[in-house]
Amino acid sequence: MGAARRGRRWMVPVTAVAVVAGVGALGPVVADASPELPGITAQDLLAKVQTAEVDGLSGTVRSATDLGLPALPGVDGGSQIPDLLTGEHTARVAFAGPDKARVAVLDEMAERVWTTDGKTAWAYDSAEREAVKVTLPARPATPARPKVAPEHEAYDPQAVAKKFLAQIDPTTKVEVTGTESVAGRDAYKLRLVPRTGKTTVGSVTLAIDSKTWVPLEVTVLPRTGKDPAVQLGFSSVSFDVPAASTFAFTPPKGVAVTEKKLPAITPKKADPAKPGAPKALPKTDPKKAADRPTVIGQGWESIVVLRDVKLPRGNAALDQLLANARTVQGSWGSGKILTSKMVSVLITDDGRVLTGLVTADTLAAAAPLAPR
Numbered sequence: 001m002g003a004a005r006r007g008r009r010w011m012v013p014v015t016a017v018a019v020v021a022g023v024g025a026l027g028p029v030v031a032d033a034s035p036e037l038p039g040i041t042a043q044d045l046l047a048k049v050q051t052a053e054v055d056g057l058s059g060t061v062r063s064a065t066d067l068g069l070p071a072l073p074g075v076d077g078g079s080q081i082p083d084l085l086t087g088e089h090t091a092r093v094a095f096a097g098p099d100k101a102r103v104a105v106l107d108e109m110a111e112r113v114w115t116t117d118g119k120t121a122w123a124y125d126s127a128e129r130e131a132v133k134v135t136l137p138a139r140p141a142t143p144a145r146p147k148v149a150p151e152h153e154a155y156d157p158q159a160v161a162k163k164f165l166a167q168i169d170p171t172t173k174v175e176v177t178g179t180e181s182v183a184g185r186d187a188y189k190l191r192l193v194p195r196t197g198k199t200t201v202g203s204v205t206l207a208i209d210s211k212t213w214v215p216l217e218v219t220v221l222p223r224t225g226k227d228p229a230v231q232l233g234f235s236s237v238s239f240d241v242p243a244a245s246t247f248a249f250t251p252p253k254g255v256a257v258t259e260k261k262l263p264a265i266t267p268k269k270a271d272p273a274k275p276g277a278p279k280a281l282p283k284t285d286p287k288k289a290a291d292r293p294t295v296i297g298q299g300w301e302s303i304v305v306l307r308d309v310k311l312p313r314g315n316a317a318l319d320q321l322l323a324n325a326r327t328v329q330g331s332w333g334s335g336k337i338l339t340s341k342m343v344s345v346l347i348t349d350d351g352r353v354l355t356g357l358v359t360a361d362t363l364a365a366a367a368p369l370a371p372r
Contacts, residue, residue: 034179035186037210042174045190045208049165052213056096058246059183059237061155064088067229068340091155094242102247103155117247124251130258131251137264160232161215164192164204167299171195182207182216183234198362199223199300200342212239222341229342296369303356303363305370310351322347326360332368 094102099118104111110127116136124131168174173193180187187207194201200223207217217233251257294305312318325336328346335348337360344363346354354363354370 035181035210037179037186037188040176040188042176042190045176045188045213046165046168046174048213049161049190049206049208049215054212054214054239056094056100056241057214057237057239058094058242059092059234061091061093061157061232062088062235063091063155063232065230066227067342089155093155094246095156096242096244096247100242100244100247102242105155113249115247115249117244122249122251124249124255126252129254130256131249133257133259135259135261137262155232157215157218157232157234160218161206164206164218164220167194167204168192169299171299177205179210180207182209183237185216185237186210187216194300196300198358200344200357200359201300207233214239220342225341294371296366297356297358301356301358301362303354303358303366303370306353306355307371308351309347309353311347328364328367330364330367332370335367337363 090106092102092104092106094100100116102113102115104113104115107127110125112126113122113124115122119136121134121136122131123134171194173195175191175193177189177191180189187209190206190208192204192206194203202221202223205219205221206215207219208214209216216237218231219228219233220230221227222229294307295302296305297303321338322336325338328335328337333348333350335346335352338345338347339360342357343355344358344360346352346363346367348354348367348370350372352370352372354366356363358366
């Protein structure tokens with residue numbers, strides 16, 4: 001496959017390892033009568049999704065979430081637990097080619113924008129009257145789709161669908177359950193059902209566009225209950241390539257701008273002692289490593305681990321929440337487990353937080369494996 005063809009396949013790659021605890025969700029979308037489409041098997045539909053090719057798209061994405069998880073007031077590290085996990089949200093998105101992306105989240109009386117034209121990236125918050133301008137290094141010869149921050153990626157139905165498609169393994173039942181209309185486009189419904197009892201996910205349904213084979217909507221049902229806990233999708237969409245000006249940004253007057261420049265990416269050099277082998281990677285700074293989430297488990301049983309999380313002292317709401325939570329302990333230590341219809345959270349006494357779309361017992365059993 002040539003470079004030009006690879007450049008068009010950035011929209012729906014299905015190769016990334018999923019971290020399913022941080023996805024956005026969408027409020028109810030009114031669907032038209034089920035369109036009549038030719039029959040297709042689940043295997044053929046999956047193959048088409050995995051090889052879908054589009055040069056660009058733009059549209060409006062609606063989201064809302066009902067994970068049933070109580071808030072953790074004052075938890076340090078809120079950027080790792082984005083507000084898109086609760087409430088309703090709307091975002092305007094656009095993508096073009098391998099290096100152009102824009103996500104504008106419309107809050108009440110405010111807007112947050114992340115955009116890149118391949119050379120410069122901007123992050124803007126109208127409520128804070130602040131913007132960050134980042135000069136990007138020259139892109140590699142075969143660029144990947146631009147990396148979007150997790151809180152913005154969660155407004156991209158293709159990216160969220162990719163995370164769930166990555167869960168497919170022998171423990172997953174895959175079936176085509178019908179058709180529907182999403183954002184005025186005819187789509188097939190592809191349903192994924194975990195066969196493991198360790199996850200709180202009952203099923204995931206993807207609405208797949210019948211012409212481009214791009215996911216238009218993601219709906220997640222919990223193992224218990226009938227109401228969607230997670231749903232994310234387009235209310236309008238166009239597959240025309242957005243104009244280059246879409247990805248440009250000019251900060252409004254009076255906005256404080258911070259400028260940064262990312263270092264150039266240096267290709268790894270071969271080790272002279274072992275021709276063709278890359279040099280050993282430098283040792284990771286333990287302090288920086290501790291700031292990054294770690295994933296343990298696989299597929300539907302994936303669990304995200306945060307370390308050195310600081311809980312506020314003397315917070316009445318949090319104290320009451322933890323006082324009523326189930327206590328668990330073992331050779332790894334002790335902690336409190338908070339549960340909801342979708343998400344389980346274990347807060348250990350030594351500052352670790354484990355969370356995932358798994359049962360409380362699954363989370364407790366994983367505690368000995370969580371890095372300190």
